[in-house]
Amino acid sequence: MSDKIVLLVEDSDDDIELTLRSFKKHNLSNQVIVARNGQDALDYLSGQGIFAGRNTAELPVLILLDLKLPKVDGIEVLQRIRANPATKYIPVVVLTTSSQLTDKLQSYDMGANSYVRKPVDFDQFVEATRQLGIYWLMVNDPPPVAEKGTKK
Secondary structure: OOOOEEEEEOOOHHHHHHHHHHHHHOOOOOEEEEEOOHHHHHHHHHOOHHHOOOOOOOOOOEEEEOOOOOOOOHHHHHHHHHHOOOOOOOOEEEEEOOOOHHHHHHHHHOOOOEEEEOOOOHHHHHHHHHHHHHHHHHHOOOOOOOOOOOOO
16 A cells, blocks of 8 residues: 555545545555545644544645535635645645636635546546546655644
């Protein structure tokens, strides 16, 4: 298994299953942590709540973030990721059904690295997640993640 962790922040069971199946089908063997709402995503990154005791030095190399989430919406999650010195450099791909211009602009304003609308068609969804996985996990040279409490 790859040591690169992907944090998938998604509340749709169908989209979670499709993403996981697509990664597996295309031999992207990364560990995928699923957070089903914005609060769980923030708790995972900070090692709190249901993720209390998690080694917070092990950060994801990629966050796939839906916008329309329960508890804490995706824009706020993104804003808090970028405000935290320990997580601000983690690539965040907004993966959403929203075609609203305001959502797209807010996502980029808050520091999203990419904005991808989820295709409705199964085959197109699988292909989109394949391309995302290959680019962000195999091609992209991610920035070094700052150690907790240090600024780089």
